[in-house]
Amino acid sequence: MRKTIVAGNWKMFTDLAEANELITGLKNNFQNKNQIEVVVCPPFTHLSAVSLSLQGSSIQLGAQNVYPEEKGAYTGEISPAMLKSVGCQYVIVGHSERREYFHESNAFLNKKLQFALQNGLTPIYCVGEKLEERESDQTFKVIEAQLKEGLSGFSAAQLKNIVIAYEPVWAIGTGKTASPEQAQEVHAFIRQELAKLSDAATADAITIQYGGSVKPDNVTELMGKPDIDGALVGGASLKADSFLAIVNY
Numbered sequence: 056m057r058k059t060i061v062a063g064n065w066k067m068f069t070d071l072a073e074a075n076e077l078i079t080g081l082k083n084n085f086q087n088k089n090q091i092e093v094v095v096c097p098p099f100t101h102l103s104a105v106s107l108s109l110q111g112s113s114i115q116l117g118a119q120n121v122y123p124e125e126k127g128a129y130t131g132e133i134s135p136a137m138l139k140s141v142g143c144q145y146v147i148v149g150h151s152e153r154r155e156y157f158h159e160s161n162a163f164l165n166k167k168l169q170f171a172l173q174n175g176l177t178p179i180y181c182v183g184e185k186l187e188e189r190e191s192d193q194t195f196k197v198i199e200a201q202l203k204e205g206l207s208g209f210s211a212a213q214l215k216n217i218v219i220a221y222e223p224v225w226a227i228g229t230g231k232t233a234s235p236e237q238a239q240e241v242h243a244f245i246r247q248e249l250a251k252l253s254d255a256a257t258a259d260a261i262t263i264q265y266g267g268s269v270k271p272d273n274v275t276e277l278m279g280k281p282d283i284d285g286a287l288v289g290g291a292s293l294k295a296d297s298f299l300a301i302v303n304y
């Protein structure tokens with residue numbers, strides 16, 4: 056059975072005081088009306104504090120990135136075991152901002168996914184096309200490569216532990232959401248590709264989130280689509296009110 060997962064990606068926003076305030080607002084008002092998994096992904100520097108603050112709450116903790124080595128001389132990087140040790144269950148891998156600004160390739164992301172899984176973290180693997188790719192009918196081709204190369208070498212059992220996030224780059228932070236029909240079309244395609252990489256039952260069990268300008272006023276319609284199993288929320292996860300309105304869609 057698929058799990059519905061809504062995650063908040065805080066990106067490089069909030070200082071520690073703001074993070075604490077946001078978490079207090081969330082945990083004091085979160086009723087989990089929909090019995091879904093809710094995850095917050097603060098910047099690395101706040102993970103320990105947020106983890107402590109979330110004790111006793113059903114809200115889960117995720118990181119926004121991870122380095123694909125166990126340990127070593129990698130100044131400035133964070134290993135999967137370090138994330139586990141501060142209470143992370145999830146980690147975002149391959150966000151479009153990392154692909155774009157830090158030139159992370161599908162092959163490098165495949166390594167991150169391997170290390171995350173080996174260490175018991177659930178990766179949220181992001182895929183999605185840029186505007187020019189959509190406009191030149193490359194959407195499916197781009198996503199197919201991101202899935203095939205990023206997920207290469209994983210067994211069906213491993214794939215079941217990966218969450219996919221479809222985030223069309225043109226919808227991120229732009230206020231321009233993919234229509235529920237556009238999103239559903241790509242989600243169905245992703246599920247079909249996942250079935251090719253494993254089998255139909257495995258593909259059917261994998262959570263596929265939509266991300267890109269998810270807001271309280273469009274979440275219900277998006278979540279109503281058969282292949283949309285959650286959301287990866289950026290801007291609207293930075294205010295307790297709007298994130299709570301989304302998780303209680």
Ligand code: 13P
Nearest residue numbers: 064227228267268289290
């Ligand atoms: P926005 O919700 O701000 O568009 O960001 C989406 C996103 O990138 C989440 O990872």
